[in-house]
Structure formats: structure tokens, C-alpha cells
Amino acid sequence: MSQHRHPGASGSAGAVPALPDLPEATVARLPEYLRALHHLAEIGHETVSSEGLAGAAGVNSAKLRKDLSHLGSYGTRGVGYDVGLLVDQIEFVLGLTQRRAVALVGVGNLGHALAGYDGFASRGFRIAALLDADRARVGEIINGLVVRHVDDLADVAAEEQISIGVIATPAPAAQAVADQLVAVGVTSILNFAPCVLSVPEGVDVRKVDLAIELQILSFHEHRKASLTALPATGGSALTALPGGLPAPDTQEAIGT
Amino acid sequence: MSQHRHPGASGSAGAVPALPDLPEATVARLPEYLRALHHLAEIGHETVSSEGLAGAAGVNSAKLRKDLSHLGSYGTRGVGYDVGLLVDQIEFVLGLTQRRAVALVGVGNLGHALAGYDGFASRGFRIAALLDADRARVGEIINGLVVRHVDDLADVAAEEQISIGVIATPAPAAQAVADQLVAVGVTSILNFAPCVLSVPEGVDVRKVDLAIELQILSFHEHRKASLTALPATGGSALTALPGGLPAPDTQEAIGT
């Protein structure tokens, strides 16, 4: 781990500095840079050029430089960026100088896997509680943590400073869980349930829907297929839009 | 039935059966609309207004209408959209009229959960093969499927028309797996490993990194905390970045 110079305590007035207003697109890429930097540090690099880091992170170098410039980072012209320094800066900006406590609700199929995912532990987070609505599951021990009932959420929140809530329940339960999380003061939620959550302003929700990712890929797959199987193959499955319904008979404009 | 509709408005140009060129942002939202539409259909709605569907999908209605207009969809002014028709259209565009076969590589913690995730089956996909590099795992039966060795990929591809490959291996193994997938003709990959994959042109990769999602939330959490902690200190945002290193002497300015 990197020793982070904590900014507090040094100033006389404000202990905690405000963060620069980063573009969302930049924020979304910072974690990627961070991962690449950790890797570079491991294999012994002390400095890295924007080109090198961009390659490792899968973006183009101009974008990377602009991103880093937004957080006032110091590279050295002619040399590059100091890997260790950059790691510290990004970790600070992302709020990873403290290990954030995560409450995971729903220990079904997916939740179970998340509870055991070491990527969380190794990248700044600590699963502080496992919760489920199914009393049959309460008491079960997963990865050294006891599953507690979701109604104990208030107790859990009192014991630990929960920073982020993760919802891995079935869709019908997700909104209620979100409400409960918000009620105990959680203001950031990662939602794996395939549904839209409504939360009060000031609460951030990010959604991960595995089926959606596949469907997006499916579109591109479909598109690539329709291009290669292109000419004159009228019988291809693509020509026929599913229009068997009582479509408005406005479709007399049949091409060709 | 080869009726082909022209996207409204002007022009009677190319009568190509190829798919319309949708903006990526639109493509990414279509699955969300589809999910919302399925839900609406279940609870008995036959038509839905853009406002209603937008609400159910968590977007604003103008965006929704524009998205749907891109695929030449027919709503009825004064009424709304036919739910069933819209479902069919979106499923067609997304290439979900066939149930796509998915090969899942890596049946560790996460892969195990994915193998059992019913969201795939219920939303247009069929897990056709489970693969792993660990011979100790080969032969294991998960959710009715036998785990095979990743080197059998070619055989698997010959048996089934694999449409999409899912990588749920540890990061160090991911690139090799991707190469193998590409070698057997897979052109769409969903990558859960925290690393950048390099693939030939024409192959689509989408990445899902759970830790990154948390880190993005962490940023916002950090930011919210820094705002509430000091209501009126805008100026020196960057001053207290962990720049205690040989930073140019820019960090003297502790305001106030």
C-alpha cells in the first residue's frame, strides 16, 4: 500500500479540502488509470509517459493527459509521470485513502460471489456486512462474515460507518432495500438488480446489469452479421421486421 | 414477409435490409427500454406513452422518443406506442430474435455465479458451455452443464454457434483466453477480468469491472463529504492533494 500524506492537520482553517470538479467521463476513467499504475509499479516502473500509461489503460494519450491535468497533476515534461505520486493523487481524489465499508444486501447467487470477490478487498473496500431478507439464510457464514437480516440494517449502520450499499437482490425487492439503505444514511448505491431505483436527490446510484451488457454485444453481433451476409439474400432473417401485428397500414412504402 | 419499413420523414434512399446505424448511446439504452416494456406488458399495458415508458426506464421522455425514432419505430400520435410491437422491434434490432449461445470461461467465484444467473436465460441468451483452465475443475457440473477444459474451445465452437464469449478468469489469464476466443471466431466478448484486452479490429469487447464501479461511487462519496465538511471553501481545491513529494512549491497556499 502507499503511504498517503493526509492533507488534514496541516492547514490551520479547513481540514478537508474541496475536490476539483472533475468531468464525469474523467472520473469514470481514473480507476482504470489507477489499476494500470498499480500494475506498472509492481513491475518496477518509477515513471511512465502519458503514452505508456494510456496504452496500459486502453485510452488515447491526449485524453489521459487532459484527464490528469484536471486534477492538477504534475507530470514532468520530457520525462513523464511519477508512478507513486500519481497513485497517491488518484487514490486521494477517489476517496480511497480510507478503506470504505460496504454493506452487501442479497446473498443469493450473485451476492454470494460478490461476497467472495477479492477484487473489492484489494482495491480499497471492505465488505462490512452481509444482509438478506430470507431468514433461512440469516446466520450463514460466507467468507468469514455472518449473514444478518436486512431489518438489522440500522444496527449495522450504527456499528460501522457504511459508505456504500450494494444491492444484489431480485428486482422486486430492490426498491425496498434501497429505501432502507437510504433511511440509514447510505448515499451511494451499486445496484445489480435489473430495475430502476428511485432515490432522493443527493443519493448516487450506479447500475450494473449483466444481461444488458450482453444485449449490447448482441446488437453489434447482429449488425456485423447483417453486413457480411449482405447482398441480395432477401430471405435473411434480417429483412423481416416483426411487423405481424395490427401495424398501421402506413407501410406501403416498400422499397425497391 | 419481407416488408421493410423506411424510417419516416424524408428521403427514399437505400432499401437495404441492414440495420440502421444507431448512436451508441441509444443502443446502450434500448435494453433498458426492453426490460421496462416487458414489465409493462406483464402488468397488462397494451400501449404506453413516451412519458410513461421513459419513467419506467429512468430516462427523460424526449430522449426516449429520439431513441425510438432512430429505429424508425411507429408510435401513434395522441396515443403512444404499442407495447407488443415495440418489444418485437427492439428485440429484433438487438438481435434477440434468436437465442444466442454464450461460452463462459472461468468458473471461479464470479463465473460460478454467472453460470447460475437466470437473468441470462430469461433475456435472450443460453449458456452453451462452461470452460476453465484448471483441470481440477473440469468435469464439475454447474447448473446442469459440465465444465470443460478451455483447450476444448475449438470443439465447443464446432458444436455450437457461439455468439458471445464471457471471460470471468483472473486478470493474468484473460488475454490468453481472449486470444483463444478470437481464434475460434468469437467476435463479441464480455470481460469481467480487471485488465485491458487487446483484440483485432472487428471484435467487440465490453468490460465490467465491479471494483471500478465502487471506486466511482467512492469519488462521489468523497466529494459529498468534502462539501458538507466545509460549506464555503472553494478556492484552493488542489492544494492539499497528496503532493508532499518533491512537488513544486505550489502547496504553500493554505488560504485564510
Next chain:
DNA sequence: AGGCGCTTGTGAAGACGTGCACAAATCGCG
């Protein structure tokens, strides 16, 4: 010390995505 090559940081231009606001189209009703 001076010049040279390398790399950063950024202005400007272009591409892309979003949201407003309104005309056009449709339905239901009197």
C-alpha cells in the same frame, strides 16, 4: 553553457449527446 530531443499541458475545432419547444398527427366527443 547551449542545443536537442522528448514529453507535458492546453487552446481550438469537431463530434457527439441532450433537452427544449413546437408543428404535425391522431383520437374521442359533442
Next chain:
DNA sequence: CGCGATTTGTGCACGTCTTCACAAGCGCCT
């Protein structure tokens, strides 16, 4: 049959993100 209520489709302006291209800065070598 016509009118008003409703809702779609879209032109337009705006904001955000991306990319290019290059001046300024830095270290190294001679």
C-alpha cells in the same frame, strides 16, 4: 363533421467529450 386534447417526431441550440496539434518546459549530452 369539426374541434380540442393529447402525444409523437424533430429542428435547433446548448453542453460535454474527444482529438489534434503545437508551444512551453525539462533533462541530457556534448
